[in-house]
Amino acid sequence: MDFHGIDLNLLVAFDALASERNVTRAATRVGVSQPAMSAALSRLRTLLGDPLFLRSANGLLPTQRARDLAGPVAAALRQIESAMMSKPAFDPANAVLTFNLGLPDYPSFVLLPTLLSALEVQAPGVTLNVHAVNGRDAAIELLDSGVIDAAISVPAAEEDGRIKARPLLRDEFVTVLASDHPAARAGLDLPAYLELQHVLVSPEGHLYGLVDRALAEQGLKRRLALTLPHMFAVPPIIAQTRMTSTILKRAALHAQASHQLAILPPPLALPEIVFDLMWHRRSDTHAAQSWLRDLLAAQAATVDASSGTRAIRR
Structure with missing residues (x-):
């Protein structure tokens, strides 16, 4: 039949x-x-x-x-x-599986160490497979295709019914100079800032960033000397040149070259940056993936809580 x-x-x-x-x-x-x-x-x-x-x-x-x-x-x-x-339970202590995460440079650097430390204790049989993503569109494409289980990216301008999200990480911008730079000792106001050559971080390869938009609102423009796709390549470059860059605070504080930097408040108003945890609607109730999202949120909260342990050096 x-x-x-x-x-x-x-x-x-x-x-x-x-x-x-x-x-x-x-x-x-x-x-x-x-x-x-x-x-x-x-x-x-x-x-x-x-x-x-x-x-x-x-x-x-x-x-x-x-x-x-x-x-x-x-x-x-x-x-x-x-x-x-029935709703299948997920036992992380005995689970043997692989989670696929889409991560840009920044959350990989600030979140993976504490996340892996937690996995060692809570889910030793779990493997993380990290996919590099440059921008929200790339993350959504990988979520749609099922290549990744979750991603971290900047929030969307508009809500998307098939992609769910929750705020995960927050950070603020700082301006970095070599610690022996004359501008670091004299104080960095906006005119002095505009006299310097700048390094722009743009994973998508753009020549225009958030700082440029803020300056354009005042009819101002900065001089770009270099664009880079990776934020964590910036501190050693700044430490050995007379350039400057405006990057996220954790990227400056936790860089190996941090002791060679002057880390200053930007001389113009810039918004706080939020990174969202994103996942596809089809996995919203999946027990294992729900556990992973909760673990990511818990570890991100730990990172955010410790973000103020080192003061900005003026």
């Missing part, structure tokens, strides 16, 4: 008829009308080539074929119901 295209609701109707031995009561049990239940019985008879239930003074009497089917069909329906209603 070919079951392709068969309405499995017919099995629910059969189970009700086998239990109730009455079309009206079976219809009530299933929540359909009596004519709908009669139609289901007619379809079952055609499908199975057997009358299944015969009318009698005591209600419907099952044929031998119906009696043979009643137990297996009831058991199958209970198993399907159990599978559909």
Whole structure:
């Protein structure tokens, strides 16, 4: 028998008829009308080539074929119901699986150490496979295709129904100079800032960034000497040149060249930067992925809580 295209609701109707031995009561049990239940019985008879239930003074009497089917069909329906209603638990301590994360340079640097430390303790059998993503569009493409389970990126300008998100990490901008730079000692106001050559971090390769937009609102422009895709390449360059760069605070504080830098407040108003945790709607209720998202949020909260442990050097 070919079951392709068969309405499995017919099995629910059969189970009700086998239990109730009455079309009206079976219809009530299933929540359909009596004519709908009669139609289901007619379809079952055609499908199975057997009358299944015969009318009698005591209600419907099952044929031998119906009696043979009643137990297996009831058991199958209970198993399907159990599978559909249960929410599988996720046991991180005993899990052996791989999570795929889409991460730009910045969250990889600031979040992976504490995340891996937590995984060693809570889920030693879990492997992380990190995919480099440059920008939100690239992250969404990988989420859509199922290549990654979650990503971290800047928030979207508009909400997208298929992609879910929650704020994860926050940071602020600082301006960095070599510690022996004359401007670091004299104080960096906006005119002095504009006299310097600047390094722009742009993962997408743009020649115009957030600082440039803020300056343009005042009718001002800076001089770019270098653009880079990776923020954490900036501190050693700044430490050995007379250039400057405006980057996120953690990238400056945790760089190996940090002790060679003057880390200053930017001489213009810049917004706080938020990174979102993103995932696809299809994995929203998946137990393992939900656990991973909660772990990421917990570790990010730890990182945010410790972000002020070192003061900006003026």
